[in-house]
Amino acid sequence: TQLLEQSPQFLSIQEGENLTVYCNSSSVFSSLQWYRQEPGEGPVLLVTVVTGGEVKKLKRLTFQFGDARKDSSLHITAAQPGDTGLYLCAGARGGADGLTFGKGTHLIIQP
Amino acid sequence: DVKVTQSSRYLVKRTGEKVFLECVQDMDHENMFWYRQDPGLGLRLIYFSYDVKMKEKGDIPEGYSVSREKKERFSLILESASTNQTSMYLCASSLPATNEKLFFGSGTQLSVL
Numbered sequence: 374t375q376l377l378e379q380s381p382q383f384l385s386i387q388e389g390e391n392l393t394v395y396c397n398s399s400s401v402f403s404s405l406q407w408y409r410q411e412p413g414e415g416p417v418l419l420v421t422v423v424t425g426g427e428v429k430k431l432k433r434l435t436f437q438f439g440d441a442r443k444d445s446s447l448h449i450t451a452a453q454p455g456d457t458g459l460y461l462c463a464g465a466r467g468g469a470d471g472l473t474f475g476k477g478t479h480l481i482i483q484p
Numbered sequence: 485d486v487k488v489t490q491s492s493r494y495l496v497k498r499t500g501e502k503v504f505l506e507c508v509q510d511m512d513h514e515n516m517f518w519y520r521q522d523p524g525l526g527l528r529l530i531y532f533s534y535d536v537k538m539k540e541k542g543d544i545p546e547g548y549s550v551s552r553e554k555k556e557r558f559s560l561i562l563e564s565a566s567t568n569q570t571s572m573y574l575c576a577s578s579l580p581a582t583n584e585k586l587f588f589g590s591g592t593q594l595s596v597l
Contacts, residue, residue: 406585406586408586413493413590413591414590414591415488415574415576415588415589415590415591416527416574416586416588417588418585418586421585461526461527463527463586471515471517471529471532471542471576471586472529472586473529474519474526474527474528475526476524476525476526477526
C-alpha cells in the first residue's frame with residue numbers, strides 16, 4: 374500500500390502569517406492532488422501537479438511537486454480565516470482505481 | 485452545476501441491520517468510489533467501480549458490498565452493520581483518466597448503535 378504522510382497534523386496560526394504543509398511518501402506517484410474540506414462537506418480539489426519539480430500558484434497558495442514525484446508542499450502566504458479547513462493530499466495510483474489520501478492537516482486561521 | 489448527491493446526511497442504525505447508502509452523480513462519469521473518513525485515519529477506499537455492473541475492492545472492503553446497476557448510481561451496502569462501521573462515508577465520481585479530479589458528495593455520517 375502506498376502511504377502519504379502529511380505534516381503537521383494540526384496548525385493554528387494568526388491571520389497574516391505564512392505557513393507550509395507537507396506531503397511525503399516513499400513511493401512515486403503519477404500525480405498529486407490537493408483538496409480542501411470544510412466541516413460538513415466533501416473535499417474539493419484545489420490543484421493537480423503532474424511533473425516533477427512543477428510549481429502551481431492559486432492566488433495566495435503555492436503548490437510544489439518534488440523532483441522525484443514522491444512529495445509535495447502547499448505554502449499559503451498571508452493566511453486568512455477563509456483558509457481554515459482540512460487540507461488533504463492525494464496520490465494517483467494509476468489506472469481507474471482511485472487515489473491514496475494522506476490523513477490531512479487541520480488548519481485554523483485565527484482573526 | 486455538477487453534483488454528487490448522497491441520499492442522507494445523517495443516519496442512525498442498530499447493530500445487525502442492513503444499511504444502504506445511495507449516491508447519484510449527474511456528470512455522466514464512468515468512475516465512482518466509496519470512501520470512509522475517520523479521525524486520525526483519513527480517507528480510506530472501500531470499493532470503486534469503473535463501469536456499470538463492474539466493481540473492484542479498495543483497501544478496506546470487508547463488511548461492505550456495492551451495487552452499480554446504472555451509470556449514475558453507486559450504492560454501498562452494509563450487510564450487517566457493526567459499531568466499528570460508524571463513520572463518515574464519502575462518495576465520489578470522476579472521468580476515467582488517471583489524473584482526473586474526484587468530485588465528492590457531502591457525505592453521510594453513519595452511527596451504528
